[in-house]
Amino acid sequence: MRTLYRVLLTCIALTTLFGFMTVTIDIPKPYIKKYLEGVYVPLADSTIRINYVPEDQYEKLATQEIYKSYPVYLPGREPEGYYESLSQLEPEVVFNEDELTSNEDWVKAGELVFDYSLSLRPLDSTFLTRLTLLHDKEKLPVGKDGIIPFYKLVVPEKGVLLITGRSCVMCHTKVMPDSSIIKGAQGNFPFDPDYAEDLRGLLDNARSHNVPQEQIMQGLLGDKMFLFGAPWIKSVAQQRLMDMSPEGFIENIDRATSGVVHRHGTNIGTPTSIPDLYNLQDRKYLDHTGLMRHRSIEDLMLYATFNEETDFMSKYNEYNMLRPWPNEQENPMQAGRRYSDAQLYALAKYIYSLNAPKNPISQPEELVNKGQRIFAEEGCVTCHAPPYFSNNMLLPVDGFRFPKSYKSKLDIFDISVGTDPQLAMSTRRGTGFYKVPSLIGVWNRQALLHDGSITSLEELLSKERLQDDFERTGYNATYNTSQKVEGHPFGLELSTENKQALIAYVNSL
DSSP, X not given: OHHHHHHHHHHHHHHHHHTTTOOOOOOOOOSSHHHHTTOBOOOSSTTOOXXXXXXXXXXXXXXXXXXXXXXXXXXXXXXXXXXXXXXXXXOOBXXXXXXXXXXXXXXXXXXHXXXXXXXXXXXXXXXXXXXXXXXXXXXXXXXXXXXXXXXXXXXXXXTEEEXXXXXXXXXXXXXXXXXXXXXXXXXXOOHHHHHHHHHHHHHHHXXXXXXXXXXXXXXXXXXXXXXXXXXXXXXXXXXXXXHOOHHHHHHHHHTOOTTEEOOTXXXXXXXXXXXXXXXXXXXXXXXXXXXXXXXXXXXXXXXXXXXXXXXXXXXXXXXXXXXXXGGGSSSGGGSOEEOOHHHHHHHHHHHHTOOOOOXXXXXXXXXXXXXXXXXXXXXXXXXXXXXXTSOOOEEEOTTOOOOGGGGGTSOBOOOOOOOOOHHHXXXXXXXXXXXXXXXXXXXXXXXXXXXXXXXXXXXXXXXGGGSTTOOOSSOOOTTOSOOXXXXXXXXXTSOHHHHHHHHHHHTTO
16 A cells, blocks of 8 residues: 555656646747748749748738638538538637647647638638539549548538638548548649639630630739749750640640649749649658758748748849739738647648558569569669658759759759759749659659659650650640650669569558
C-alpha cells in the first residue's frame, strides 16, 4: 500500500507540473521580415523582384473563420433529405486554437484547414448540375458512398449552405480505383476540363448575344493575365499567350490529363504536374522550379498563405499583375481573406504528418533487389539519393546561366537533364531551375516530369518518346509540331528485363 501511495503522489505531482500533459505552443508568426527575407529564389530574370504584400497590409486582410463542414455527394447519391437536414443546423466553429493542447490536436485541426477554402459559393442547382456533367463527361472521380472529396459543404449560418472552392484538398486528394480516398497525393480532380467548360459557356453566351470578337478577346485577356501574364518576359511563349484565340486557349486548357493543371503563374501549354505532399519536411525547395525555399515550418506557412491568397497581390517590380494591395483600394477590408497564423501552423503540422502510402501491389523481392542494384549502377542515386530519394538540389535548364554567387546561396547541381525549359524560363514561377523530385510514392503518380507529359515509368524509360511520331499519353499543347518528350535520357539503353527490375524497385519506394 505504501508503494502504491507513493506512485499516486508522484502521478499527482507530475500532472500538476505538466498541466495534465497539455502542450503550450508558441505559434510562429511567419509573415515578418525574418522569414520573408530570402524565402523566394531569384527569378530567371534576376532584375525582376517579387514584391509581396507589406506586413502592415497583410495584417489588414480579414482572417477566415472555419465552420464545421459536411460531405458533398454526386447528385442522386446523397442520403434522403440531406440538404434539408443541413439547412436546419446551427453554425459550428470548429477551429479554436485555445482548445488545441497537443500535437495530435494541431494535426487534426490542420486537416480542417486543408479541407477548407478562402472562397465559398452558394450551393445551388447550377453547381449540382455541373457535378453531374463533370462526372459524366470528364470522369470526375467519386469515392465510396458517392462522396466527392474535393469539395465540402459549409453552414456559416442557419439555412445557408455554401460550397468550398479552391483549396488544398482539391489539388492533393486522389480517389483510388477502389474508390478509397487518399489525402496528400497527386490529385485527380479535372481542374482544366472544368475551367474549359466554363470558358466555352461564356464564349457561347457572348456570341449568342452578338458580342464583337474584339470585345471577347479583350475579356479573355483578363483571364490570361490573371493566370499566366508576365509582360516583362520577352519570349515566344508570352507572345503566343497574348495572340491566342479563345478557341485555341480553351483547347489547350482542355488537353490537361489527370494530375496536370495550368496553375496560376505558369503559362498556356506549360502546365505542371501536381506534386504529392509526402515527406515534405525533408524537402528544401517548393514548386517544380524551386521558387520558394523550405528552411523551416514558417516557410511552409508562407508558401500556403502566398498560394491561397497573397500571391495574387504580388508585384513584379512595377507590375501589379492581379489585385491591388489593401492600402490601394477604396475599402481595404474587401481586399481579400487569409488564414490566421494558428490556422497556417496547424495546416503545416498536418502536411508534415503525411507519409506516402505503400504500393498495394507487392513487387517480387528478387526483382526489387535487382532493380536496386541497377538504380545504383546507372547513377540514379546521384540525383535521387536515399533516404529522401532526392538530393534536394536545383538543376539549371538548358540556356540558363546563373551568377557564380548563387553557388554559395542555393543548392545547385550544375547539370541539365534537358527537359522542356519553358516553365523555368518563360513564366512568373520561372527561376531557371527545376528541383530534383523525390521518388518516394512515385507508384501513385499518373503525371510525371514537371509538365505531366509522361504518365508512366515505362514511358519515361522508352526511347520511342524521343521520336517525332511518339504518341503522348500525357499533356501536349496544340502548337507543338511533335509529340516527342525530350530530356531525362537516363535508363533508355537498358534491356527490357533491366527496365522491368528498375521500375519494380522504384515502385516499391
